[in-house]
Amino acid sequence: MALQQIDVYLPATQDTMGRLGDDVSLVDRHTLSTARGQVLERLLVDSTNTEQVLERLQKQMGHTDDFRIVVSPVGATLPRPETDEEDESDNGTDRISREELYQDMSDSVQMKSVYFALVALSVVVAAGGMLRNNTAVVIGAMVIAPLIGPNIALGLGTTLADRDLILKSLKTNLSGLLSGLVLAFGMGLVLPVDPTLTEISLRTAIGLPDVALAVAAGVAGALAVTRGLSTAIVGVMVAVALVPPLVAVGLLLGSGDWDLAYQAGLLLITNVAGVNLAAVLTFLVMGVRPMSWYKAEQAKKATRWALLLWTLVLAVLATAIWLAA
Known part of the structure; x- marks a missing residue:
């Protein structure tokens, strides 16, 4: 327990806070x-x-x-509390509280210098690995990429109808993606880019496995934060869906390969939409809701619009991908 x-x-x-209720x-x-x-x-x-x-x-x-x-x-307590087998059964709501979840996500969308430094480092390492066609180096770049927070926080803000968290998440996410794109573009201008390299060509083709990866990354990220688990490993998965296509777009734009950059851009936007759609759905399934009835009504509307938006984005992208094939 x-x-x-x-x-x-x-x-x-105030002498005491009184009773909390027999059901507590x-x-x-x-x-x-x-x-x-x-x-x-x-x-x-x-x-x-x-x-x-x-x-x-x-x-x-x-x-x-x-x-x-x-x-x-609480790390430990003695004597150990008695446990009930029914209490230990998986009831589908085993997660940290909404307030803890909110605090964790609020901390992850702070636009501090270390955030941009980690974005820049992950882009440089990923670009180096892609230009050398070295998969291990590309994976290493994912370890330092800080993109899981803003994307999962956007899903949480939508689920809770928290306007401030939504805006902060959007600002942090867009700032990180744009700064990474500009840096990769600059590297594409000064470094030779061979679009036939496997690590680059893989990001210029998109299929159902790529969409499945994005959705799985979003679900894994949301589950990790709701359970209070370390997001380090899951962050690698989210970064795999975002950083390589982002770097590929910048490098190909810098080298003048516009058509291939367009393909990589479709993959990037598809992955962003898939991660956020999956995060919203996962928070709903995990029972993350606002406390007040008024906020709950707002959250229902915001969630419906978000689900509709991300679904439409994926539908439009699927059409564009089909036409470009």
Whole structure:
């Protein structure tokens, strides 16, 4: 059983936060006092119940001006809590809370200098590997590419109807892709580009396996973040779908191979659409929803529009690919 500790800091004028309800399952609960005279309610919960507890706390604390909720993972606790086989069964909702998920994704869309540095490094390494026709070097570039965050965050922002997260994700994603494209274009201007090399020619042809790769990358990325798992390995998969075609577009544009650059561009846009469509669908299946009914209604509309948009994009791209074949 994975446990989390939820600390609720209340003003001294409020003795306790009261009952959370009989339907809320807690492993343990203590009421303490802080050095500042505040009341500290410390809750120990199963991680699968964290979102329910946080929702109940936010509703209960809505009238309180001065409170703070802090969530921390628990490495171990003694004595060990009793477990129930039914509790350990897979009910399809085993994920981190919406608030933890939101915090992780918000951090991943910060446009800091290290983000652009990693984009530039991944483009340079990928371009070097493609020009040398070295698959191992191209794969190495995927390890440092930071593109999983903005793409998965866009799907989360859509699912939660969070306008700020959507805009930040779009801005960060477009900035990373454009900066990488410009750098690859510059390399294509000054370096000899042989479009017959396998690592380049593979990105100028698109088929159903490429679409399947993009969708699988989106699903894997969304599942990784909802389970609180490391996105390092999954990030490689998302980067494989985005960075090589991005670099291929830039190199081919720089070398004047417009038709091949167009083909690589179709692959890139198809992969972006596939990753984001899959991320939205995965968040829906995992039960990620806004807390308030008003936000939930907005989220339904935003999700419908997003699913329609990405589906139409894929349909248009499939038509363009068929016509170009």
